[in-house]
Amino acid sequence: MPPSIHPVDLISALRQKHLTPAIVFLTSRRACDEAMQAFDHSEALLPPARQEAIAKVLEQVIAQYPSIAEHPLIPTVQRIGVAAHHAGHLPSWKIAVEELMRHGCLDAVFATTTLAAGVDFPARTVIITQSSIRKARDFTDLTIGEVQQIAGRAGRRGKDLVGFAIVTPSPYIDLSVLTKGLTGHPEAINSQFVITYPMVLNLLKAHPLDQMQSILAKSFAQFQLNQRAEVIEQKLDDVHRQMEPYGPRVCTDWISQWHMFDQVRRQRHHRPAVQRHEPPEVTARFHFLSTGRVVGLSKTRGVVLRQYRSKGQKSAMVTVLRPDGAITECPAAVVTDVFDRILECHEAPSYPWCTPESFDSLLETLKELPGRLPILPILVSKDDEPIPDAIVQTLGDFSCPTCPSRSACQKDYANASKLRQEQQRHMKSIQALRTSLWHRFQERIEALQKFGYLTATAQLTEAGEWARLIRIDHSLLITELIRAEAFIGGEPSLLAAVMSSIAHDDDRPGMFPRISTGLGSLLGQVRKLAESLAPYEEPPLLRADIAAVTERWIGDPTLTWIGLCKMTTMAEGDIYRLLARTLEFLSQLHGLKGTHPELAECASKAIAVLRRGVLEELP
Structure with a gap:
């Protein structure tokens, strides 16, 4: 070339x-x-x-x-x-x-x-x-x-x-x-609908809770989820047809009965199984990490070749084929996303755990997958407790040794069990797709109730009435900072600098001005609060060097735009977007004049100084 x-x-x-x-x-x-x-x-x-x-x-x-x-x-x-x-x-x-x-x-x-x-x-x-x-x-x-x-x-x-x-x-x-x-044909349009805390508060302000599920059902996001559920329902029907030859025998649920009997028989003369302590999220996700499933890993994707549990500790493990052809063994906990895509894979009993033809086909298909794939929503049950591998200690509690269907059960169990697992995965996938938006909405309600923005009956509290007006990213962090009075008596430059650090989402390195002692101390408090809220909201980057750019621009009204640009290696357009986004965040705080007049006044002063020079030219 x-x-x-x-x-x-x-x-x-x-x-x-x-x-x-x-x-x-x-x-x-x-x-x-x-x-x-x-x-x-x-x-x-x-x-x-x-x-x-x-x-x-x-x-x-x-x-x-x-x-x-x-x-x-x-x-x-x-x-x-x-x-x-x-x-x-x-x-x-x-x-x-x-x-x-x-x-x-x-x-x-x-x-x-x-x-x-x-x-x-x-x-x-x-x-x-x-x-x-x-x-x-x-x-x-x-x-x-x-x-x-x-x-x-x-x-x-x-x-x-x-x-x-x-x-x-x-x-x-x-x-x-x-x-x-x-x-080729363009990739399908996927809804980017996200249920946020302000959205929940504003919807509950306008509609009663019993109408929320029907409102969410009318969204384009739920329409797409229903379409994906219908595809899986067709696969489920096919599995049902394949299960017909393995219908009820002496036991109504002979597959579960034989599984229990076989486990007890194997463990009778061995030491008790190690009790597993896995997060509910990993346990729920592991069920879907079947052969051929496309998964997301840190900075890459892969295809699951097999799932197993490690010896001794019984930790959930997966073998994954990566786009570069590498086959790696990794804990199921490192899987970041489970995509709604399963590739055809013919398993093999030894490394590389699939046939050579399947390996080449998987590798080629993996490289050609579109950049965006629909993520499979997985519902996590908070009440599920790990069930011991053997709940019965003696073979005498089973009728299997004398059952006339024993030979047929032993012969058919391997295939029937795989079909049963596939059936259960499809049923759980359908349930997750049909109810994931509502489930996510309920999670947001529970968090808002815990922090006092909603009552037990999902009515807005006094804090919820003003918190619904903060319609920006990381809204929970910002409202909690307000309730903690983190900005009381602060300077406009510090308020704007903190808003910049919350608004900025780029980790690109560069040269920036140094921050003041006061800003460093305030950002330390913000970081602690953001970390405590991590289970409910992803923390922002909170870059101190980025905050210093805004602090310098507001702290020195005589500073020119060219002078500001010389203080950092950021491009002009990036600086403009940073300050414009900061203005957006400050305007949200300025809207709280009725409930937080001191904070609104501080935000107003910051906006007045921030909006000068280049920032005056565009709306």
Whole structure:
């Protein structure tokens, strides 16, 4: 594969073939910035008339958004007619690039794939230079939907009869991923419906508890869960048909009876089984970790090849095939997600625990699975206690030794037991899918009752009346901080800094200003409270260095935007989003004027100082 085409050569070729304007999709923000730097010494300047047209459009945009007047990319944009557009730029600069593109002033825009989905930004040509995208700290293949979103930007309505999607050579591109993306069907849309504490409070404020289950049943999320349940019900019907030859014999439930007899017979002359002490979540999940099940692990996925219990300790274990072909033995507790997907796998009695044909098929299928898979909701019973392997100590309590069906039971037990286990898994899956939303809603109610936001009859308490107004992430942590009076007598800069640390969810490293002693002490209290709430709400990152950025911006009203940017390695766009999100959180606190006037006043002061400079330009 030849090396990637140099940006200057690429744009030159597009101009010669009359394929401009174009959007060139690159893998990262850094790649976009480096592409722009490649034009610093380019001699292919635009005609004076086009440079004047770009200057005129920029002048109109700058009048509305003065912050971009001295943007470092403006000279290159005017001279060459190319620009960069990614999340690291200020929203005002991205608006300027979009306006230039709409007026036909640019020949090309270097962008990340985020541009493909969120903006009406067509061009005659799109250039695909990648088959993967950076998410968090890892690269993952583009999904079918993402490839089609990118290709869908090609062709301007009313201007182009044909749009062109061009794939350029690169040593890191996988053409099979792009081919599948351009010819396949997009991934199914999955509901992102999440039951939050404010949602529960506001629903109970408007409707009685006995109407909640019917309201949840009308949601798109429950509609999709019901569809998945119907598919499993069809599988359950098939298992029922396979179970018919193993119908009732002398014992009504001969499978359970023979299992008990066989366990007692095996353990009669052995030491008692080790008592297992596993969390209810692991016990419930282990039942579904059957052969072929796709599961989520830390930073990867895999397919279960077998489940077993370790000798001695009897710990729940699974053997998992990973996408890189590695087969690992790991405790069932390390499984993070159980997906609603089972792959066909023919078991084998020895390593690698499946046939060679199955191994190759599983590995290929695992690599081709879509990025998002539906997670199987698993209901955890709080009342279940582990049942001993043998509850009967003598074989004399069983009729099996003299039963006329003994030989048939012994012969059929292995197959019938597998079918019974599959039957039970399907029944539990259906129950979980049908009731998981309501079950989650009830869990939220129980937590709100425990913390005093709801009465025993699910009526809002005085605290619940104002807590329902906090409709942001980590709402339970914030309301508990308010009830603990953590912000009483605090400075606006400290309040805003803590809100920033709660709002920020990116662990990207970098250079940041140092925090004050007061902020460090306050964040220590917030961390302790967040850890205590971990069973009820996932704690935020609570990064002190991020909080220091907001503290410095509010603590020093004379600090300029450029001065703030020089204090950190964060991109301008990231700083803007951090402060904009902080404004959103502070506005929620400002809404508590009726119940917490001192806190609302502190939030109002923080908002007034925070909303200056760049943050004044956009709503």
